[in-house]
Amino acid sequence: MSSNEKNDPQYNYDSFQGFNRSTFPFFDDNNPSIYNQAAAAAPLPTIQGLDPSNMSFADCLHGSIVDYNSFSRAFDMSCSSSDVVSPIDDGSNSMKIGRTADNSAGNNTTENPSTPNSSVSSSSNEGAAAEDSSKTKKDKKPKGSKDGDDKSKKVNKPTKEKRQREPRFAFLTKSEIDHLEDGYRWRKYGQKTVKNSSYPRSYYRCTSQKCGVKKRVERSFQDPSVVVTTYEGQHNHHIPTTLRGNAAGMLSPSILASSASMATSLSQEFLTSHFLPSTSNPAGDTNSMHYQSLSPHHQQQLQVPDYGLLQDLVSSFARKQAP
């Protein structure tokens, strides 16, 4: 955790990799859940450039379909205001994402080769780099070895190229479940305690080969009922069909439409989700991330599921979209 993150609640945030009505189940016109009904009480805006009927949350994560920026701009609802009080602005939950320097360097090393991020010019090389990186890492000394040479080998990667972060987006979810199903399969590869937080941060990686998407899951220190999920990178594959359980179908609009129970379950998880993207970065940094903050008004309402709040957010979005 860097001190600047403590001081700046608006963490650098990269381009928001997509959004659609299906991201929130109640955006799904076919979703019979009560949330959908509630949301239907007021017309929902159509997000520019999106086909709201044929995208899933996974599509959103896949991120190759839409212009993220349109949504990012749309949801830039409080970044410039003075009422920014992030529920994750306690330092404890802050990501180590204040790496604008890294990002601005425009280097490429690891991560998902499929990213459409135009800033990544050598995607193929990037993918290769990712594999090489993992190989070299695996070549490192066995645990417990004290050989200094091995230690140097462990860092057998290009040293001049700073690590480039994938586009990331985070959202808050009021849920008792830490690891929310999103349709993809994840392998947990690490867990760290976070400074000033009693809740650990878990690190997940997509289990699909050649898919370097990662995500971090942690609980908000200030509001333990809120799960902060941060995705990094974009999937270069479809949702696995061999998921255990029903995760693969949970986020498919068509299945949502045919399975009220699943839809309801999902809706509960996402009921109080708040996507907090922002493109307010004046430097146009494409590899940084802003954790958009909620206004006190919204924060207060975050305490309880409130359809009105969701509509509020949507309305705010609609206003932003209006010319």
Next chain:
DNA sequence: CGTCTTTGACCTGCGC
């Protein structure tokens, strides 16, 4: 047996 989680060690980047 394959997959996933746990967990301590190690690496990296940043601020001082």
Next chain:
DNA sequence: GCGCAGGTCAAAGACG
């Protein structure tokens, strides 16, 4: 340069 904190690795164990 040093220390801190975040991020990652990979062996070991758990689980189905």
